[in-house]
Amino acid sequence: MNLHQGTVRLTLIYLLAAGLWVLFSDALLPSLDLSAERTAQVQLLKGLSFVLLSSLLLYLILRSHVRQQARMRRTLRASEGRLNLALESAKEGLWDWDLRSDKVFFSAGYAALLGLQPAALGNTRAHWRQRLLPDDLAHYEKTIATIRDNASQEAFELTLRMRHQNGDYRWIQSRGQLQLDVQGRPERIIGTASDISQRRANEHSLRQAAAVFDATQDGVLVTDSNQQIVHVNPAFSRITGYSPEEVIGRQPSLLSSGRHDQAFYQRLWHALVARGNWSGEIWNRRKNGEIYPQWQRIRAIHDEAGELSHYVAVFSDISELKRSQSELDHLAHHDPLSGLPNRLLFTERVDNALKRAKSEQQGAVLLIDLDHFKHINESLGHNIGDLLLKAVAGRLAAQLGEGMTLARLGGDEFGLLSENCLDAAQAASLAQLLLSSLGAPFNLDNHEFYMSASIGISLFPGDAENLEQVLRNADSALSKAKGSGREGYAFYTQELTEFARHRIDLISALHHALDHQELRVYYQPLHDMASGELIGAEALVRWQHPQRGLVAPGEFIPVAEDSGLIGAIDAWVLQQACRQMVRWQTQAQAPRFVAVNVSSRLFSRGGLDLQVARVLADTGLDPACLELEVTESAVMDNPDAALALLDRLRALGVRLAIDDFGTGYSSLARLKRLPVHKLKLDISFVRGLPYDSDDVAITRAVVALGHSLDLKVLAEGIERPEQMEFLRQIGCDYGQGYLFGRPQPVEANPEPAVAAP
Ligand code: C2E
Ligand code: MG
Ligand code: MG
Numbered sequence: 001m002n003l004h005q006g007t008v009r010l011t012l013i014y015l016l017a018a019g020l021w022v023l024f025s026d027a028l029l030p031s032l033d034l035s036a037e038r039t040a041q042v043q044l045l046k047g048l049s050f051v052l053l054s055s056l057l058l059y060l061i062l063r064s065h066v067r068q069q070a071r072m073r074r075t076l077r078a079s080e081g082r083l084n085l086a087l088e089s090a091k092e093g094l095w096d097w098d099l100r101s102d103k104v105f106f107s108a109g110y111a112a113l114l115g116l117q118p119a120a121l122g123n124t125r126a127h128w129r130q131r132l133l134p135d136d137l138a139h140y141e142k143t144i145a146t147i148r149d150n151a152s153q154e155a156f157e158l159t160l161r162m163r164h165q166n167g168d169y170r171w172i173q174s175r176g177q178l179q180l181d182v183q184g185r186p187e188r189i190i191g192t193a194s195d196i197s198q199r200r201a202n203e204h205s206l207r208q209a210a211a212v213f214d215a216t217q218d219g220v221l222v223t224d225s226n227q228q229i230v231h232v233n234p235a236f237s238r239i240t241g242y243s244p245e246e247v248i249g250r251q252p253s254l255l256s257s258g259r260h261d262q263a264f265y266q267r268l269w270h271a272l273v274a275r276g277n278w279s280g281e282i283w284n285r286r287k288n289g290e291i292y293p294q295w296q297r298i299r300a301i302h303d304e305a306g307e308l309s310h311y312v313a314v315f316s317d318i319s320e321l322k323r324s325q326s327e328l329d330h331l332a333h334h335d336p337l338s339g340l341p342n343r344l345l346f347t348e349r350v351d352n353a354l355k356r357a358k359s360e361q362q363g364a365v366l367l368i369d370l371d372h373f374k375h376i377n378e379s380l381g382h383n384i385g386d387l388l389l390k391a392v393a394g395r396l397a398a399q400l401g402e403g404m405t406l407a408r409l410g411g412d413e414f415g416l417l418s419e420n421c422l423d424a425a426q427a428a429s430l431a432q433l434l435l436s437s438l439g440a441p442f443n444l445d446n447h448e449f450y451m452s453a454s455i456g457i458s459l460f461p462g463d464a465e466n467l468e469q470v471l472r473n474a475d476s477a478l479s480k481a482k483g484s485g486r487e488g489y490a491f492y493t494q495e496l497t498e499f500a501r502h503r504i505d506l507i508s509a510l511h512h513a514l515d516h517q518e519l520r521v522y523y524q525p526l527h528d529m530a531s532g533e534l535i536g537a538e539a540l541v542r543w544q545h546p547q548r549g550l551v552a553p554g555e556f557i558p559v560a561e562d563s564g565l566i567g568a569i570d571a572w573v574l575q576q577a578c579r580q581m582v583r584w585q586t587q588a589q590a591p592r593f594v595a596v597n598v599s600s601r602l603f604s605r606g607g608l609d610l611q612v613a614r615v616l617a618d619t620g621l622d623p624a625c626l627e628l629e630v631t632e633s634a635v636m637d638n639p640d641a642a643l644a645l646l647d648r649l650r651a652l653g654v655r656l657a658i659d660d661f662g663t664g665y666s667s668l669a670r671l672k673r674l675p676v677h678k679l680k681l682d683i684s685f686v687r688g689l690p691y692d693s694d695d696v697a698i699t700r701a702v703v704a705l706g707h708s709l710d711l712k713v714l715a716e717g718i719e720r721p722e723q724m725e726f727l728r729q730i731g732c733d734y735g736q737g738y739l740f741g742r743p744q745p746v747e748a749n750p751e752p753a754v755a756a757p
Helices: 004-030 036-089 106-114 125-129 133-152 199-214 234-240 261-277 320-332 343-359 373-380 383-396 423-437 467-483 494-515 553-563 564-585 602-606 606-618 634-638 639-652 668-673 695-709 723-731
Strands: 091-100 105-106 156-163 168-178 186-195 218-224 229-233 277-284 291-302 310-316 363-370 404-410 413-418 441-445 447-449 452-462 489-491 519-528 536-544 549-551 594-599 627-632 657-660 678-681 712-715
Touching: 004 036, 036 091, 036 106, 036 133, 091 106, 105 125, 106 186, 133 156, 133 186, 133 261, 168 199, 218 234, 261 277, 261 291, 261 712, 291 320, 320 343, 343 363, 343 404, 343 413, 343 452, 343 467, 363 423, 363 467, 363 678, 373 383, 373 634, 383 404, 383 413, 383 423, 383 441, 383 467, 413 423, 423 489, 452 467, 467 489, 467 657, 494 536, 494 553, 536 553, 536 564, 553 564, 564 594, 564 602, 564 606, 594 602, 594 657, 602 606, 602 627, 602 634, 606 639, 627 634, 627 639, 634 639, 639 657, 639 668, 678 695, 695 712, 695 723
Parallel strands: 452 489, 536 594, 594 627, 627 657, 657 678, 678 712
Antiparallel strands: 091 105, 091 186, 156 168, 168 186, 218 229, 218 310, 277 291, 291 310, 363 413, 363 452, 404 413, 441 447, 519 536, 536 549
């Protein structure tokens, strides 16, 4: 434009000057009437000045043009610089693809996006394509083809992955536009490019964060710095029952349960301000009004300038957890079968009651043990046993008054704590009440049972000061109740403690007795009832105590059984008896066999057959000359193991007898299967013969039963001739008792046989 105006201006000046000059020369010169020579000179001057003027004009035009050009170049350079600067600062590159020559120009900025030197990309697409991720090639080709084919001049965007010089692929986004030539044909495509890898990564992690926010099981609540809710996630709505619309813009206090005091929230805010976070258990209220526990973490969020911008609270509903905790707690403290408190809870309660008792009131602990419950389990199975225990628990529980705890302590043992002021009389009537509640028969699974119990009572704080003492005392009292015939109750007394102490002394004295050969074996004859002939001798242990004299087995065998000493005692007696039998065999009128008692403890422990075999081998005694006596309860307490053991003993060739028959709970079905030879009718049934009708009936029945099972029957404790007479009449095979002879040491009577009466 400047060039044009300048040229026009110069040309006008020139035309004006030339016009004036022509006017002057052509109009004025003739009037001057100059000579031909002068005219020629003027004409020459006119020509020269014309040339001069034209040259001047030309010079001015050229100069103006050159200046104009320089100015344009400067302007162009400046704007190109600005463009590059803009692209550079935006970290963008420029590309220009001439569609006709298929040459591409890549700016230095473009090369820099890929970590390359300015010219490193060359000017062909082939070169550029080598850096394109092959997976993206199809997309690129398709986009370009669409633009070219449609001659579309709309701006387009194309994001491709290009390999950076360091080997990574970068997301390069190009924005371009097609340019058409004058005929409207595609001429070039020009565009910019930028690396959007970081942006994409950010977007990706944002998308992930959003997905986590939506999908997490934890409730999330975001407030602004004024504690107005700005955001909640779906789990928040699920847990609280509030939709986002109902809470956004409101304060979180709308969720509070009212269960925490002001001080609680003060501590929470203090932690948030001081440390920027808080976590802990908090009770909130759901929309439906239900109060529930949450585990909550709250965090203060600050912006880049360090200003508090938001609070984020993440919480989980821990009501299920709490519930299972309390279920676990219940399980740990209750018996699953009866639902009653278990030993742990019972002892805790007794302990607490004891602490209280010291200051104000007294109470009682009753230990209740079912009599012979074991037999129910064994004969009818554990299912019936369990049903019975439940029924017993129900009946006992029905007797409970205020301040009482009934617990199942294990097996068939129950405990009752009464915290109310109790004297012995009250405790006794409580025990009586419990016993009579069990009086009526139990009907379970088409079976009818009678079940009795024994109860041991300990009063506190009178009898005991601490938990262990109370329980131990009640236990001693229970043993006393059991010992005195069951189905009754007994109190703990000082004598019981002395009895327990006596037992302890007895145990150590028994150890001493074994070490110092204070035990003796006495032998009692066994006779044939019909012929009166001596058939055998029973070995019965005695303790020759240095101070107390001769001690009967009834006094020390139970203690020996409880303390485990019975094994050594029985082994010793067995050996002595076998040796003695071998000695007798060398004498005239020798008994045919020696009978040895075997404790039920050894019977259930196993290994008895090996021990017997060893003693037989050591002494050389014929197994047929040894009879082992096992009690009825030893066999019936563990019938399967007993049967196996008896079979093994029988296989050794020894004879087997069931002692004290009639006092246990024999199952006839089992009795039939036992490989025994003899039943020894217990002394308690012989005592009343022949006058007591019950004893008569039982004795007859046992003899008949034994014979029907092909067993011999021996009656124990025959003291009077009429007893013997009766037994002889009903066909009892053998007898034993003071009438035939008392147990004697061998030394006193080297031939144990005593004359038949
Ligand atoms: P048991 O095996 O039933 O022995 C019979 C018991 O009756 C013996 O008592 C015997 O002295 C007693 N007796 C015998 N005839 C009469 C009588 O006419 N009238 C009365 N009132 N009693 C009579 P002892 O010797 O006191 O033994 C008691 C129990 O001790 C035995 O009963 C037996 O079970 C156990 N015992 C004895 N010695 C041993 C042993 O070496 N090992 C084991 N494990 N137990 C033994
Ligand atoms: Mg015996
Ligand atoms: Mg007996």
